[in-house]
Amino acid sequence: MKVYLKSALVAVAWTAAAGLAAGQASAAEKINFVLNWVPGGDHSPIYWAREQGWYTDAGIDLVIEHGTGSGASAKKVGVGRNELGIADLPTMLQARGKGADLVAVFNIYANSPYGIYWKKSSGIKTFEDLKGRTIGNPPFDAARQMWPAIAKVLKLEPGSVKFVNVKPNAKVAAMESGSIDATTNFYNVHYIYQRIFGDDMGFVALRDLGFNPYGNSIIANGAWLKANPELAKKFVSVTQRAYATCAKDSKPCIETLAKAGSQKVEDVTNNWRLVVELMTHKTSTEKALGFFDPGRMDHDYDAVKTSFDIEAYDVKSAYTNEFLDMSIKMPTATN
Numbered sequence: 001m002k003v004y005l006k007s008a009l010v011a012v013a014w015t016a017a018a019g020l021a022a023g024q025a026s027a028a029e030k031i032n033f034v035l036n037w038v039p040g041g042d043h044s045p046i047y048w049a050r051e052q053g054w055y056t057d058a059g060i061d062l063v064i065e066h067g068t069g070s071g072a073s074a075k076k077v078g079v080g081r082n083e084l085g086i087a088d089l090p091t092m093l094q095a096r097g098k099g100a101d102l103v104a105v106f107n108i109y110a111n112s113p114y115g116i117y118w119k120k121s122s123g124i125k126t127f128e129d130l131k132g133r134t135i136g137n138p139p140f141d142a143a144r145q146m147w148p149a150i151a152k153v154l155k156l157e158p159g160s161v162k163f164v165n166v167k168p169n170a171k172v173a174a175m176e177s178g179s180i181d182a183t184t185n186f187y188n189v190h191y192i193y194q195r196i197f198g199d200d201m202g203f204v205a206l207r208d209l210g211f212n213p214y215g216n217s218i219i220a221n222g223a224w225l226k227a228n229p230e231l232a233k234k235f236v237s238v239t240q241r242a243y244a245t246c247a248k249d250s251k252p253c254i255e256t257l258a259k260a261g262s263q264k265v266e267d268v269t270n271n272w273r274l275v276v277e278l279m280t281h282k283t284s285t286e287k288a289l290g291f292f293d294p295g296r297m298d299h300d301y302d303a304v305k306t307s308f309d310i311e312a313y314d315v316k317s318a319y320t321n322e323f324l325d326m327s328i329k330m331p332t333a334t335n
Contacts, residue, residue: 028061029231034076034085035067036216039261041271042108042188042278043086047260048253049242058234069168071095071140074219078102083224084235088113088142089214090304096318097310101222104319106236106290108243109215110281110330111207113186114143114150117193118202122181127154127204136166136180143184143206146213149303153211172196186215187278191270213300214292215278236323240290244328247276247289284330291326292319 035043046064049055055062065082067073070091077085078100087095089104096102116135118124124133137144144163151158166174171183172192182202185193193201206212218239225232246253250272258265283293294316301315 028056028059029228030061030063031055031084031231031235032063032065032082034065034073034082036070036073036086036088037067039064039066039257039263040188041254041257041268042216042275044250044253044257044268044272045242045246046239048246048256049238051256054238054242055235058238060231060235060238062235069138069140070142070216074100074102077219077221080221080223082221083228084218084220084232086216087219089217090146090300090307091142092217092219093301093304093315093318094145094308094310097304097308097313099311102318103220103222103225104217104292105220105225105232105323106218106239107214107284107292108217108290109275109278110284110291111215111278112205112212113188113215113278114146114184114206114211115187115190116143116182116184116204116206117175117197118182119175119178119197120200120202122178124181124202126202127209128156130154130182131156131160133181134162134164135182135184136164136171136174137184138168139165141168141184146303146307148307150206150211152306153206153209188271188274190274191267211303212296213303214296217292218290233323236290237325240288240325240328243279244289244331246272247279247331250276279330280332281330285332286329288321288324288326289328289330290324291321 039047050062067086070088073085074087074092074095076082078095086108092102092104116127124130143150148158164180166180166183171185174180175183176196187205193203220232254265254268254272258268283291287293297315297319304310
């Protein structure tokens with residue numbers, strides 16, 4: 001009888017514990033988060049924070065989905081398929097002008113990642129020699145979409161170059177073979193071009209020429225954001241702390257991403273170092289990490305209007321800083 005009673009008590013205890021665990025699990029609210037691309041260095045803080053249980057502790061069951069480009073992630077979040085995601089900011093502003101219900105809540109790239117690459121041996125000495133040349137990239141490449149605004153900065157006629165369709169993962173090979181004269185790419189893969197082309201690599205960062213719209217940012221579905229402000233705040237809080245922590249000590253974050261993305265630690269490290277450059281700007285070091293400066297947002301919106309046929313809207317409705325902890329800033333010394 002004593003043995004039976006003891007067994008019964010143990011069973012009750014296990015049942016109670018299981019019920020408590022189930023209750024805690026059910027309390028976590030699912031957020032379907034879509035990346036702008038496959039996992040890369042700029043995503044490492046999110047993967048690391050999830051592995052550390054930070055999102056779970058905040059009551060968030062974070063599901064990360066690989067992306068196929070900023071246009072695709074903006075579309076998915078805009079229609080509510082995903083609650084949150086990452087997209088290049090000009091692409092997001094364009095999508096909003098086409099009717100997508102989007103609000104940017106956290107900025108990752110405080111500097112524009114847009115860059116143009118070419119081979120010096122092709123006869124192109126500077127970006128001014130691009131006139132009459134071919135630029136290869138996908139039809140929905142962010143820089144290609146923004147070309148009217150970029151050409152204005154480069155002081156080139158938009159139609160003075162010919163665009164050639166090239167798959168995202170074929171840009172380097174196409175330039176190497178000479179089938180295209182130049183291509184555009186995000187600065188966080190700069191190390192790949194350096195590795196392959198060496199001294200023959202020609203490059204210009206558009207931010208150095210004055211074209212510096214905000215880059216990759218975390219975007220939210222507007223209706224979801226309005227209905228779930230507290231959950232959004234928890235997500236942004238965890239994410240902001242994660243990026244600040246990884247900027248100070250990148251090694252564990254890089255190792256986590258390398259494992260999750262089946263990548264070499266060396267490649268993720270090189271990627272992350274360039275991401276840090278893109279994250280470091282006076283808005284992130286002086287205001288707050290993830291902060292959107294209203295003046296810059298006005299300028300970015302004007303650039304988008306120059307490049308796309310969109311419905312006019314108040315750009316102030318397309319972003320918010322309300323979920324940021326203004327005490328968390330981008331560290332000026334990182335590793």
